[in-house]
Amino acid sequence: xxxxxxxxxxxxxxDLAPLSPYxxxxxxxxxTLNTNExxxxxxxxxxxxxxxxxHQVALNLNRYPDRDAILLRKGLASFINxxxxxxxxxxxxxxxxxxxxxxxxxxxxxxxxxxxxxTPSYSMHPLIAKVIGVNWNDGxxxxxxSLDLSKAKSEISTIxxxxxxxxxxxxxxxxxxxxxEISELADVxxxxxxxxxxxxxxxxxxxxxxxxxxxxxxxxxxxxxxxxKAFAFAGxxxxxxxxxxxxVAAMFLVRLPYHLSSLTQAAxxxxxxxxxELLGTVSSLIDSRKIVVSELEKLGLQVIPxxxxxxxxxxxxxxxxxxxxxxxxxxVLIRDVGLLAHLRMTIGNEAENQKFIAALQDILNGxxx
Ligand SMILES: *Cc1c(COP(=O)(O)O)cnc(C)c1O
Numbered sequence: 001x002x003x004x005x006x007x008x009x010x011x012x013x014x015d016l017a018p019l020s021p022y023x024x025x026x027x028x029x030x031x032t033l034n035t036n037e038x039x040x041x042x043x044x045x046x047x048x049x050x051x052x053x054x055h056q057v058a059l060n061l062n063r064y065p066d067r068d069a070i071l072l073r074k075g076l077a078s079f080i081n082x083x084x085x086x087x088x089x090x091x092x093x094x095x096x097x098x099x100x101x102x103x104x105x106x107x108x109x110x111x112x113x114x115x116x117x118x119t120p121s122y123s124m125h126p127l128i129a130k131v132i133g134v135n136w137n138d139g140x141x142x143x144x145x146s147l148d149l150s151k152a153k154s155e156i157s158t159i160x161x162x163x164x165x166x167x168x169x170x171x172x173x174x175x176x177x178x179x180x181e182i183s184e185l186a187d188v189x190x191x192x193x194x195x196x197x198x199x200x201x202x203x204x205x206x207x208x209x210x211x212x213x214x215x216x217x218x219x220x221x222x223x224x225x226x227x228x229k230a231f232a233f234a235g236x237x238x239x240x241x242x243x244x245x246x247x248v249a250a251m252f253l254v255r256l257p258y259h260l261s262s263l264t265q266a267a268x269x270x271x272x273x274x275x276x277e278l279l280g281t282v283s284s285l286i287d288s289r290k291i292v293v294s295e296l297e298k299l300g301l302q303v304i305p306x307x308x309x310x311x312x313x314x315x316x317x318x319x320x321x322x323x324x325x326x327x328x329x330x331x332v333l334i335r336d337v338g339l340l341a342h343l344r345m346t347i348g349n350e351a352e353n354q355k356f357i358a359a360l361q362d363i364l365n366g367x368x369x
Contacts, residue, residue: 003017003018003020004020015130016130016131019130019131022123022124022127024335025333027333029328029331029332029333030331030332030352030355031331031332031348031352031356032333032348032352033332033333033334033347033356034333034334034335034344034346035234035346036202036229036308036309036310036346037228037229037232037234037346038229038230038231038232038234038281039285039347039348039349039352040232040281040349041232042232042274042277042278043274043277045274045277046270046271046277046278049270049273049274050267050270053266053267053269053270054263054266054267056266057262057263057266058263060262061262063262064257064258065258065260065261065262065265066262066265067257067258069260069265070090071269072095072260072268072269072272073090073094073095073240074090074093075268075269075272076093076095076240076272077089077090077092077093077242079272079275080093080210080212080225080242083210084209084210084213085213086213086215086216088212088215088242089245091245091248091249092242092243092244092245093240093241093242093248094240094241094243094247094248094251095238095240095260096239096240096255096259097237097238097239097259097260097264098226098228098237098238098239099201099224099225099226099228099240100124100128100239101239101259102224102239102240102241103124103125103128103197103199103224104132105254105255106163106195106241107128107129107132107134107163108132108254109250109251109254110162110163110195110250111129111132111133111134111162111163112162113160113162113194114134114135114136114137114159114160114161114162115129115134115136115161115162115163115164115165116136116139116155116159116161116163116164116165117137117138117139117164117165117166117167118138118139118140118141118152118166119138119139119140120141120170120172120173120337120339121165121167121171121172121173122165122170122171122199122201123337125165125167125199126138134163137155137159137161139151139152141173144304145170145173145175145304145312146175147166147175147177147181149181149184149185152185153184153185156185156188156192156194157191157192160192160193160194161192161194162193162194162195163194163197164185164189164194164195164196164197165197165199166182166185166196166197166198166199167198167199167201168182168199168200168203168206168208168211169202169203169205169206169306169307169308171201171202171308172310172312172337172339172342172344173306173312174202174304174305174306174307174310174311174312175304175305175306175307176307178208179208179209179211179213179214182196182198182211182221183214183217183218186218186220186221187218189220190218190220195220195221195222195247196218196220196221197222197223198211198221198222198223199224200223200224200225201224201225201226201228201229202229202230202307202308202309203225203230204229204230204231204282205229205285205286205307205308206307206308207307208307210223211223212242215242215244219244219246221243221244222241222242222243222247223241223242223243224239224240224241225239225240225241225242226238226240227239227271229309230279230309231271231275231278231279233267233268233271233278236264236267236268236271237264238264238267238268238271285309285347286309288347288348288349288350288353289306289309289311289347291353292311292345292347292353292356293311295357296311296313296357296360299357299360299361299364300315300364301313301314301315301316301360302314302315304342309346309347310344310345310346310347311344311347312337312339312343312344313342313343313344313345314342316341316343316364317367320340320341320342320343321336323343323363326359326363327356327359327360327363330362330363331355331359332352332355332356334346
């Protein structure tokens, strides 16, 4: 998408004019495999429980919500403590409308020095930085998309960022960074008084332990999680961070009053009560990922090793935009992430995955004839 021509009468900030809005195309398709959502909808029992709880809340909607979302943050703390055998308290958890709002708050609180990330990675990190007016630096990756640890460490030392972003499993590549590597990066970041932000949007799909286990040792480590992906709750908009209490205290400075509506808080509290149902699809999505990977390899394509609920693949002869369009013509919507020769596909339900494979087969075989 190229930048828009803004009219002269509009006093838009000059630094915003060249930007394009975030825009995964929202087009109807039979298989929607483009935004890394969980394909499995909540059960009728969960939908009913949310309706019952929000009905109670609705009777009080003349009142502002709990500004500090104490009940929800306690619930999130015990959720993480159960998963990772940690002992976080409510003052180490912050919640907001999606992890995107968490990321925005981090830039607002810690944005008077540069930020650094390692691309290709989550495109919203630099975009939110620019919107907030933070100086963003692109550190690179190796050509196989793995993180070059020594290069990353030296970039932290020279740029001295207030915020360094690591996404693991990384979006759009699915590749991971180990806890040992995260420890080394947190050490270097601490030397320049910087925070290391680990975006774990896909952590539940990975077999690596969460970086939350390192926070006790590295107070400058911030872990971001979301209910949008494995937790199958994207529509509710709930993201959170786990960090040292001082980081959470800074979030109070930049949050808007009553930022999390009572309805959102209630829905998320119910979702936590149904956590085993909501996370119950993770292992079958991982199995499906393995099947899709082997089917793609049979078609002569290469897949970057992924620990997430999506795969990045290459080895096709057409331009990514062309293959993307050919798939859409066959009812399958995946994602052109703007990377040379690569496309990203979210693992869907079995029927959607089959449809994707069949469409690819059709396109690639059609060419070789
Ligand atoms: C999807 C995604 C998010 C955004 O999640 P929300 O909680 O829905 O705002 C954050 N980080 C990464 C890396 C993602 O892929």
